[in-house]
Amino acid sequence: MDIPMLTPFVRGLRVFWASKRLRWLTAVFLLGLVCMSVVGAVALYIRQAFGPSQTIVAVTVVAGGIWPVFFLIASVLFMAGLQRFVASDESYKRSLVGFVPWMTVSVFCLLAFLMFLLDAFLILIFGVAFLGWIWFQAYFSTRTTLIYADKVSTTSTSGFVRFLVFGSNLFCYVAIFGALIYVLIAFGVVSLAGIVLIILGTLLAAGFNFLNFIVMLRNRNKTNLINLALIGLFISLYSAYFIYNAGRPAAAGIDLVSVSISVFFVVYTMSSVGRTLSSRAGLETRWKLSGELAAAFTFFLASGYYFADALFPIVVANPDFGAAISDILRLLVFPFVALVMELLYLRRTGKALRAAPEPEVLGTQPEMDVPEAATGESEPEGAPLDASSPHDREIEAQRSGDNKGEPLHESDDQRDSEAQNS
Secondary structure: OOOOOHHHHHHHHHHHHOOHHHHHHHHHHHHHHHHHHHHHHHHHHHHHHHOOOHHHHHHHHHHHHHHHHHHHHHHHHHHOOOHHHOOOOOOHHHHHHHHHHHHHHHHHHHHHHHHHOHHHHHHHHHHHHHHHHHHHHHHHHHHHHHHHHHOOOOOOOOHHHHHHHHHHHHHHHHHHHHHHHHHHHHOOOOOHHHHHHHHHHHHHHHHHHHHHHHHHHHOOOOOOHHHHHHHHHHHHHHHHHHHHHHHOOHHHOOOHHHHHHHHHHHHHHHHHHHHHHHHHOOOOOOOOOOHHHHHHHHHHHHHHHHHHHHHHHHHOOOHHHHHHHHHHHHHHHHHHHHHHHHHHHHHHHHHHHHHOOOOOOOOOOOOOOOOHHHHOOOOOOOOOOOOOOHHHHHHHHHHHHHHHOOOOOOOHHHHHHHHHHO
16 A cells, blocks of 8 residues: 555665665664764763863764765775675675774775865865755755655645645745744844854745745646645745754754754655665666665765764854854755756646647547548539549439439339320
């Protein structure tokens, strides 16, 4: 039994559970997330208790940086077809035996990056992994939201449906500005630069909601009205969470809501990647991406993002602003990506509607060129006849008899009677 939204979600995650090698990589990735979260929390606590320290930064960089470096090495080896050297597809024991040497190699590669290729390391972590994961997450989250919105398409838009749709647009403003007001009242101005950027992101989210209202108004009589309302609702809820998470102080401790939503975003994006790979599995294209390479690269982006997120509060002068950087960037990026994706969605659906054939009117049949002999109809009156054709001579004789009101063939008695009378 297929559940409309849950079944595709689970099928997307199955890609990361399809083989022992993928299950091992997923387990290593989850272990890395736990380690980076613990290291970041301990380092932040030590900094706030004893002040900034280069030792804390160095320990955080080494303990957290080995995970994205490990998945970077794995991605390169998978691209070269050498994945069997990273993890076994037959035995977890072999993968565990090889894990310790690979982590040692990752430490040496990390130290080499820091000592000789620091600029390249910063570009890989902050330019590729951190920013790439935010764009990656925004794209796949919006794309999946549109897919889910298609599941609830309707064949008509009644007045009650339009009332609910435009009412949800007002609720989006309540969610966005309500989150901002709550942050200002509950936490105050923990960082002036952070609050300025949060207000800018809030205005961008509200601007997206307004543009979405204009688009919905133009499509108020179309069946994709609910789709547009749902994408606006999802983006507003995302933005409200980013506002809340960016506005709270870094010393607020472990927030179960933030942890749960962070895990949800990771799993949500993994499911989207899995569905994309599954949809391309049967396509005959030159460019094919294996599930193992896609998983390793996805884990590199995600681990690099969480490593940078744990490092920002340690290296930035204001820990509160450092802790808010990732959520502020997501608050700025998500509405923009959602608007682009929505416009592409409208363009695609508009082309599909224009290409669809017009429905046939009930009781009508298309005109066809059918030979006259097959229809059984006679030729229209006045049509020229061929005198050399017996069939045409008979038709001419019938026309003459009909015009005179006389039968076509007379009997012998009738001809004799007419001769006597004459």
